[in-house]
Amino acid sequence: MGTRVAARQVLRWTVRNASSSVLSSPQFGRCHLQRLCIGCRLFCSSTSQNTLQSTQHDHELSPLSGRAVTELSLRSLVGMGFTDTQAEEIYDTVSKLRGGGAAKHALTTLTALFVLGLNPSSVLKLLEKCPQLYTVKESQLQQRIGNLRKLGLVEGSLQRVVAHFPQILTVPVKTVKNVVVFLREKCLFTVQQVTDILRDSPTIVVENTGQLEYKFQYVYFRMGVKQAEMVKSRLFRFTLDEVRHRHSFLERRGLYQTPDKKGQTIIINPKLDSILSVDQDTFLTHVAMASAEEYDVFKRLMAREWQEEELQQGGIEADSDDDDDDDDDDDEEETGGKSGYRKRRKK
Numbered sequence: 001m002g003t004r005v006a007a008r009q010v011l012r013w014t015v016r017n018a019s020s021s022v023l024s025s026p027q028f029g030r031c032h033l034q035r036l037c038i039g040c041r042l043f044c045s046s047t048s049q050n051t052l053q054s055t056q057h058d059h060e061l062s063p064l065s066g067r068a069v070t071e072l073s074l075r076s077l078v079g080m081g082f083t084d085t086q087a088e089e090i091y092d093t094v095s096k097l098r099g100g101g102a103a104k105h106a107l108t109t110l111t112a113l114f115v116l117g118l119n120p121s122s123v124l125k126l127l128e129k130c131p132q133l134y135t136v137k138e139s140q141l142q143q144r145i146g147n148l149r150k151l152g153l154v155e156g157s158l159q160r161v162v163a164h165f166p167q168i169l170t171v172p173v174k175t176v177k178n179v180v181v182f183l184r185e186k187c188l189f190t191v192q193q194v195t196d197i198l199r200d201s202p203t204i205v206v207e208n209t210g211q212l213e214y215k216f217q218y219v220y221f222r223m224g225v226k227q228a229e230m231v232k233s234r235l236f237r238f239t240l241d242e243v244r245h246r247h248s249f250l251e252r253r254g255l256y257q258t259p260d261k262k263g264q265t266i267i268i269n270p271k272l273d274s275i276l277s278v279d280q281d282t283f284l285t286h287v288a289m290a291s292a293e294e295y296d297v298f299k300r301l302m303a304r305e306w307q308e309e310e311l312q313q314g315g316i317e318a319d320s321d322d323d324d325d326d327d328d329d330d331d332e333e334e335t336g337g338k339s340g341y342r343k344r345r346k347k
Helices: 002-024 026-044 049-061 063-070 074-079 084-096 101-115 120-129 131-135 138-150 157-164 166-170 173-186 191-200 202-206 209-222 227-232 240-252 272-276 280-288 292-346
Strands: none
Touching: 074 084, 084 101, 084 120, 084 131, 101 120, 101 131, 101 138, 120 131, 120 157, 120 166, 131 166, 138 157, 138 166, 138 173, 157 166, 157 191, 166 202, 173 191, 173 202, 173 209, 191 202, 191 227, 209 227, 209 240, 227 272, 240 272, 240 280, 240 292, 272 280, 280 292
């Protein structure tokens, strides 16, 4: 329903901006009419990649039509459904952005967001979070939205993801695909589980895969939690420190135990969802059964302990490098000795 409303708004704006040039220039009437019909198909079926490509092709063939669509003005913004105040805010933001990319791609970005079914207020909030979207090329935006749909983010889910984390539309398709491959091959999540992760934790596409792998391994091996429970608890919304703090606190209090090779424990461990997906007061009251003061002291001690471990690890690595250098020297001396020995025997 929201997509239809957005389509009507954008089409109304397109007709209003195109009508004057069509009437005054009959030779371009056919180009405008073709573009308008293609626009109708685009808004009625937002998943059609062929329609998107044909729209871009007609855009290139019709300079007059292109000028009408790509010119950014307060009037055109108001015509798209923004209030005067919102239009001024968008216009000022685009004007302040460096380079000509923002003014060039702003209207195509706004149109794409309307086609997703977002209303003017939602679009404005989204662009306030991520003004870089103004500079994204139309072809890139289409590819990224299409790729997210292919990954299972259907209507409704896609809008919520973009509204919550608009930066996902600035991430290259290749980067998103690399994260998906990592989740499938390294972490062994199913296709549906990967879709759920992208829907619930879209920021994962900009995180370091090394950190993601360490977090996964910590929860999988150290806590004994399987993939399905990770997805249910929305694990990737939380930092590694948050996970380690709560898990270690429970473990030190005897309320959590690492399962053995058969997956068994002497005590009943709380579910990962009840550990992570609650606020700190609920966690302390109902899960850890401790006070906030105890938890604060524990976190300070753990921070110091982890820092010492990192320093020790760094010292061990440095010693290991020194040992390797010594071994190389020994090897050279030994080789030289053997070589001399062989020479003496040859004489």
